[in-house]
Amino acid sequence: MSDRHVEHFVAPVDPADAIEVDSVSLGDRRSNLWIDAWRDLRRRPLFYISTAIVLLVTTVALFPSLFTDVSPTLNCQLGDSNGGPAAGHPLGFTLQGCDVYSRIINGASTSLSVGVFVILITATIGIPMGAIAAYYGGWIDALLSRIGDIFFAIPYFLAAVVVMSVLSAHRNVFVIAFAIAGFAWASLARILRAEVLQVKNLEYVMASEAVGRSKFSTLLRHVLPNSLTPVIVYLTIALGGAITAEATLSFLGIGLPSSIMSWGGDISRAQTSLRIAPMALFWPSLALTITVLAFIMLGELIRDALDPKARAHR
Amino acid sequence: MLMYVGRRLLQAIPVFFGTTFLIYFMVFSMPGDPVIALFGDKTPNPAVLAQVTAQYNLDKPFFVQYFLYLGNLFTGNLGVTFSGRNVNDILASALPVTVKLVLMAVVIELLLSITIGLISGLRKGRVIDHSNLVTALVLSSVPPFVALFVAQYFIGIKLGWAPVTVGANTTWGAMFLPALVIALTIYVTGMRLMRGSVIEAQSAEYVRTAAAKGLSRKRIIPVHIARNSLIPVVTNSAASFGALIAGTTVTEGIFNIPGVGYVLFSAIRLGENATVVSFVTILTILYVVVNILVDLLYAVLDPRIRYV
Numbered sequence: 001m002s003d004r005h006v007e008h009f010v011a012p013v014d015p016a017d018a019i020e021v022d023s024v025s026l027g028d029r030r031s032n033l034w035i036d037a038w039r040d041l042r043r044r045p046l047f048y049i050s051t052a053i054v055l056l057v058t059t060v061a062l063f064p065s066l067f068t069d070v071s072p073t074l075n076c077q078l079g080d081s082n083g084g085p086a087a088g089h090p091l092g093f094t095l096q097g098c099d100v101y102s103r104i105i106n107g108a109s110t111s112l113s114v115g116v117f118v119i120l121i122t123a124t125i126g127i128p129m130g131a132i133a134a135y136y137g138g139w140i141d142a143l144l145s146r147i148g149d150i151f152f153a154i155p156y157f158l159a160a161v162v163v164m165s166v167l168s169a170h171r172n173v174f175v176i177a178f179a180i181a182g183f184a185w186a187s188l189a190r191i192l193r194a195e196v197l198q199v200k201n202l203e204y205v206m207a208s209e210a211v212g213r214s215k216f217s218t219l220l221r222h223v224l225p226n227s228l229t230p231v232i233v234y235l236t237i238a239l240g241g242a243i244t245a246e247a248t249l250s251f252l253g254i255g256l257p258s259s260i261m262s263w264g265g266d267i268s269r270a271q272t273s274l275r276i277a278p279m280a281l282f283w284p285s286l287a288l289t290i291t292v293l294a295f296i297m298l299g300e301l302i303r304d305a306l307d308p309k310a311r312a313h314r
Numbered sequence: 315m316l317m318y319v320g321r322r323l324l325q326a327i328p329v330f331f332g333t334t335f336l337i338y339f340m341v342f343s344m345p346g347d348p349v350i351a352l353f354g355d356k357t358p359n360p361a362v363l364a365q366v367t368a369q370y371n372l373d374k375p376f377f378v379q380y381f382l383y384l385g386n387l388f389t390g391n392l393g394v395t396f397s398g399r400n401v402n403d404i405l406a407s408a409l410p411v412t413v414k415l416v417l418m419a420v421v422i423e424l425l426l427s428i429t430i431g432l433i434s435g436l437r438k439g440r441v442i443d444h445s446n447l448v449t450a451l452v453l454s455s456v457p458p459f460v461a462l463f464v465a466q467y468f469i470g471i472k473l474g475w476a477p478v479t480v481g482a483n484t485t486w487g488a489m490f491l492p493a494l495v496i497a498l499t500i501y502v503t504g505m506r507l508m509r510g511s512v513i514e515a516q517s518a519e520y521v522r523t524a525a526a527k528g529l530s531r532k533r534i535i536p537v538h539i540a541r542n543s544l545i546p547v548v549t550n551s552a553a554s555f556g557a558l559i560a561g562t563t564v565t566e567g568i569f570n571i572p573g574v575g576y577v578l579f580s581a582i583r584l585g586e587n588a589t590v591v592s593f594v595t596i597l598t599i600l601y602v603v604v605n606i607l608v609d610l611l612y613a614v615l616d617p618r619i620r621y622v
Binding site: 147149150154158159161162163166168240251252253254278288289292297 | 340452459464471567583591594598601
């Protein structure tokens, strides 16, 4: 072995530059759909505003006593009927002389629990219906989709009107949630079906079945988690919609009985004195609108953040 | 085209039977006796009770009742309301009013979507784009009955610019305010569709070609960008037509407009369940029929749909 001198005919290569060009830096910016979405959301002031409102409404609904110690139903003086603001009663009084502020605070839990129950029921029916129909295909898809079509063809608000009219003796938060979600799930099933149809042909799904995982287990482990984006968006927006639906049913007089405090019911009762005392109608309407807006805004922001195409459009 | 029409109509048959069956079944399986409810607080004479029960076929089994009811629907006999008025007569006077109101709302919604969406699309990412979107979202989250009250109070009562209620005077002018309010609460979807397609059209090759051959923006925007972005917006508005017809209950109730929704509104308020059910059925059938017509309209407008 002689040590020979090897002559270089090219300029010496400085490896540092090449590494810099070729490398994908894994350390500092991990990137996937959810991380990108989260990064995008944190840049948007509206995201903080709507989250803050959602948290505030949730706190009010869970702990109304933190916000007011005036009873919404007791000590209502008819002498105060439709009265303006007074000491300790910042928003004035209802037709029955009850404190408007306290009624709004105590009505929050009704609206919120109807909303939460509605999306829970919607998800419980809609997710299996949509996912199974799309993933198994064939006659299962035909059957489930035709059932969905029938529920989809009846506007869910009209269906809720029928259910609530007929069940006049049993009006409570659960019944109203079932009346709304009993038909609203069909939209969710359609959305999820379309998404699963796309996901089920991707390679990792084929791979999962190829290594011997059962069809159902693949659906649960790989297909569903990757199809949930539009479901989350839909449910967030649907929560706002459900609160509106409950208020509208209460406004029509087929929602919750007057013994259960609800913003829709209060708006309905204030309607008769719209000309003389508009504020008793205005305040619960404002609370309702802001709450619904917060959920819809949040859903829209999440939708935008999760959609790379929409991000490019900004 | 004929194939497409045939297929679409065949698809509608199970939906029609399913929806009517579902509504009928819901009502049938619910507790309470409608005949006893008809007598209010009074205890009816058993003979009268039996006669009324037989008159409404309530003594027959469920499926017989359902098919008798379907038979009536097909022969155009929609029954009578709680107060004894013929449903056909009510529809003849109420349906044109509702269609007029909804048509006006859809046209306003279309105009709002197109103009605001075009502005947002051309000024993508600017302040005006963001404020357009936030405004539309805020308006869409206001529960319709709240929006209607606010409009009624400020524009009707305080400013006196529009009639507070419509009543028998169902002119285009009198119904403009409620139609505008409906349009304002729904235009967000159409506006975003328009904005999206305007943004896409701006980078399309035919627009670049138009700019390259020296056309002015004044010509490119309306002729090349706007016109080619219209399809999804028009489609969306047509689709909202059916939903609006089915959803006029609150609007017509608050503004006292004598349409189909008003009949339902007063029946709900008075607790007349039989009338509620028959009008919900009618509105649902209208909704299904309008959606079929809209689908057929797409197929006429867009040849791609026919061949899928």
